[in-house]
Amino acid sequence: MNAFTVTAPDDAAGQRVDKFLAEAVGSLSRSRIKALIEAGQARCDNAPLTEPSESVRSGACYRLDIPDAVGAQPLPQSIPFPILYEDNDLIVLDKPAGMVVHPAPGSPDHTLVNALLAHCGDTLPGIGGERRPGIVHRLDRDTSGVMVVAKTELAMAKLSAAFSERTIDRVYLALVWGLPTPAAGQIEGAIGRDPRDRKRMAVTPGGRAALTHYRTQRAWGTALALLECRLGTGRTHQIRVHLSRKGHPLVGDPVYLRRVPAAARGVAPGMRDKLLDFPRQALHAARLGFEHPRHGNTMVFETPPPEDMADLLNSLAV
Numbered sequence: 001m002n003a004f005t006v007t008a009p010d011d012a013a014g015q016r017v018d019k020f021l022a023e024a025v026g027s028l029s030r031s032r033i034k035a036l037i038e039a040g041q042a043r044c045d046n047a048p049l050t051e052p053s054e055s056v057r058s059g060a061c062y063r064l065d066i067p068d069a070v071g072a073q074p075l076p077q078s079i080p081f082p083i084l085y086e087d088n089d090l091i092v093l094d095k096p097a098g099m100v101v102h103p104a105p106g107s108p109d110h111t112l113v114n115a116l117l118a119h120c121g122d123t124l125p126g127i128g129g130e131r132r133p134g135i136v137h138r139l140d141r142d143t144s145g146v147m148v149v150a151k152t153e154l155a156m157a158k159l160s161a162a163f164s165e166r167t168i169d170r171v172y173l174a175l176v177w178g179l180p181t182p183a184a185g186q187i188e189g190a191i192g193r194d195p196r197d198r199k200r201m202a203v204t205p206g207g208r209a210a211l212t213h214y215r216t217q218r219a220w221g222t223a224l225a226l227l228e229c230r231l232g233t234g235r236t237h238q239i240r241v242h243l244s245r246k247g248h249p250l251v252g253d254p255v256y257l258r259r260v261p262a263a264a265r266g267v268a269p270g271m272r273d274k275l276l277d278f279p280r281q282a283l284h285a286a287r288l289g290f291e292h293p294r295h296g297n298t299m300v301f302e303t304p305p306p307e308d309m310a311d312l313l314n315s316l317a318v
Contacts, residue, residue, distance in 0.1 A: 145285025
């Protein structure tokens with residue numbers, strides 16, 4: 001248990017106490033402060049403080065008892081993963097294809113969260129009173145590439161806000177069937193659960209607004225194209241759904257590519273078989289840029305496609 005004490009200055013008088021304490025502590029989110037107050041972990045001039053909305057009194061001494069973080073439910077598992085950058089607030093990594101981000105039905109362990117718990121160990125300060133990494137965004141199991149994970153409440157709150165406000169720079173590389181026209185543009189379409197198959201997403205009137213910007217980086221006749229995609233929003237399966245809806249599904253996509261595309265006729269038989277047998281969607285999160293939640297410096301991370309996707313692209317270049 002750690003105790004934080006602060007005497008309210010004159011200019012803080014009248015503020016909500018949860019807002020004042022969140023700013024004074026600096027490393028806990030306002031929602032976490034509110035939860036601690038409601039749990040009886042706060043005092044004002046040694047009297048219990050139970051209302052997060054109570055007004056601050058000038059000169060009053062506030063004390064907040066912050067319980068030690070408890071162990072997270074997922075178990076730590078020693079699973080290697082490439083680390084691009086790490087400090088006390090966050091960790092940036094290159095997620096391998098095939099790795100699930102968070103435990104879920106069907107994938108109870110051997111996830112990125114299990115790997116992060118083992119990597120960080122007791123150095124993880126904890127989020128929401130639980131010693132766990134803060135997953136602020138996700139990549140599909142078979143999508144590779146750059147991810148950022150929060151290690152502190154401050155990083156969790158600010159990175160989550162940045163993703164919500166769409167100030168994160170995210171660039172993906174997607175190998176698709178066919179040649180999109182125009183060569184650069186945007187795809188709009190609200191995305192929600194496919195009413196005919198709840199395991200799939202679809203462009204549907206009842207979905208959430210979604211916007212994908214794309215630019216053709218390279219093309220192989222009219223049969224294949226390597227696209228650079230930037231997310232205007234961050235919906236589940238967004239790039240995969242939008243490109244499939246436009247008539248250019250990703251090579252290897254096990255969900256949104258359900259038949260041999262007509263564009264495959266423009267590829268030599270041996271190469272066509274290699275493309276059709278590619279075991280996952282050819283999608284890689286190549287770039288991630290954001291402002292560091294503590295010092296505000298712009299940070300940009302880039303990674304090349306992993307070996308399987310790189311080999312496929314190299315084969316096309318021959």
